[in-house]
Amino acid sequence: MSLRRLATLLVREARATLRDPFTVSVLVAAPLAALLAFSSVLSTEVRGLELGVLDASHTPASRRLTTELAAGGTFVVRPYATRAALEAALVRGEISAGLVLPAALDRDLQRGAAGTPAEVQVLYDGAETVLAGNAEAFLEGMIGATGARLVTRDVARERDAGARGAPSGPGVRVVTRALFNPTLDGTPFMVAGVFGFVLSFLTTLITAVAVVNERLGGTFDQLQLTPATNVEILLGKLLPMGAIFAFDVVLMMLVAGFAFGVWPKGSALFFVAVSSFYVLTSLAMGLYFSASSATAAEAVQKTILASVPLVQLSGFVFAPRNFPWPMPWVAELLPATHYIRVSRAIYLRGAGPLELLPELGMLVVFAGVLVAVALRSLARRA
């Protein structure tokens, strides 16, 4: 291997890449667009869910219950006059849940103090599974609390010395605390994942397209006629691209930090180092796709086909742990799964190299295998 030849190749590659304004804008704009699009879509906070209320009782108690439900901001209360109207709204998806307060609510409440609770019907829109689950959790908590207040007020008037309002009886209260992210904000989780997405998908796509186009244009064959060896050609391709994507990583870190206030809890330097190394894996994959395709369209199709498991299986959005057997193991075979795990560990838990040793080892293995495969496919072309 000759350093001088390699340097020539590096300069050539950098020039070729920077000459095309479209590529340059993709290299800068696409990662930032992905960051902006994905970072805020995952929310565990429930706000403004539409709650239809059919109030058949029209009593102070029912009105109080409705205003208290609306007060928290979790629900936007929409009144409906008839059951049919409520059900139609549910079909049209206008409301996430429908609350039916019976005409006898007040009487039932009075009796409720004596032991049998007042029955309230809730219809959830099961078509939106996540929303329905959230709505259920919130409604049960809020109605329980409001109801307790309504009754203790009545009971307090009667001065019943039984102290029924105290949290006694069976049932265990759970005090939860979320480490690393106390508000369970989805943004840092997604930001850390977007790095994996951009560095896996975009890198592979850009490399695959660039190399195929070069092959179609004939410049690649010309390169192979020069005294440069395959390793030099490969490095000449990988290093400039790698440098650009390392720059992208830093750019994304800055934008995530200033725009969303999400900075890595662990060492930023360590994160950049790991990310730059991971880029190698994706670049090698891009080279392989391009070397094994006859046209640009074919290379693109392979990349996009490979991106489906990337988005769905790697843990970018859905946790592989929840998949049925054997899919969690399939997910382990994707380099992106490991990189995203490392990225989240550094960004959210402040993990250092020691804690991440097994994952980093996996990344090294993947990079080694993929670079070897890319080299072989290049050699076969020669």
Added chain:
Amino acid sequence: MKAAGSSFVSNVLAMAFREGSVLRHDRAFLGVVTAQPVMMLLLMGFVLSNEPRDVPWLVLDQRPTPASRALVQDVLATGYFLPPRPVTSRARGEAALARGEALALLVVPRDFERDAYRGGAEVQVLLDGADPLSAARVGGILRAAAASFDPTRRALPARGRASPAPPRGPFDLRGRFWFNATLDDRDFFLAGLAGMLLTNLCLSVTSLGLVGERESGTYEQTLALPTRPLEMVIGKLVPHAIVSYGVLAIALLGAGLGFGVWPRGSVLALLVLTLPFVFGSLAIGVFVSTLARTSAQAVFITVFFILPSFVLSGVLLPYQLMPDGVRQVGALLPLRWYQIGLRRIVSRGGGLDDVAVPLLALVLFFAVMLALIRWRLKPRLA
């Protein structure tokens, strides 16, 4: 050369015939049409799930008692958890959370048994906030399991409690999940499947096809024909629309035969709703091809339209929970409106009148796209 008065319909039909015979011989296209629905069906039907499964957790039992063991058994009985790993100190538990080895740490205090019998017992749960979505769900499951915990149930069965569940206050909430009684995520994903497949198909096929033609020169030849640009565009769209209905049929039959998810509402409404969506998506593809100069550029633009579509539209994640701004951006995507309509028809059994608003939005979108295409094509044809 023919006179300018040539009939609109026959020109459109001629273009459609030509486009259809091109498609029939495109192997890559046929691959997209057949392989993609199968892959997505399997992913959505079997793999993707937000439901926690095999959750790894830790228990710090500060004084093992029958009551604390019963609580752990109650949590295990929910079916979401792996057998817990015991830890001997809080610091060790937190370190394991920091390494990402577990999602939750349950801390059972010393006086747990005494408090549990007396009432008002409390346990602490530390969650791994690095994975906020899972943490929120696991926290909810633990809270529910603990709330119904009753230490006397096993120890003193002779007491004979009348109601197995503890009274939850003055209201008895009778919740019912409509349309999806078990809140199965699969139904949610499968209902939106057709939207994802059609977006992929319509966008990639038209954008790549048109640019490819321009690169190979057949586009100019077509321009030399006495067809008007609008006739040409519509003629190009018609065969794709027919294929799209085929893909829709595959998606519906696959979800129905494979997973028992048949449309509950009017199939006619579904067919009507699909038409403006398909035309709108195809039009985006055409528009992309007027912007891009090479097929590589077309690919980038298409991919960076498809990905945000999937994430922001609500096919994978509920758009209702996204923050303001992001939600409104998503409303500009045709897939948002199509998936709203799909859920109304497929999951909730709605009819044509229930999808009037999404239908209108899709027609409007198509009209805007046509206007944009006309504006972009003009200078080239003058």
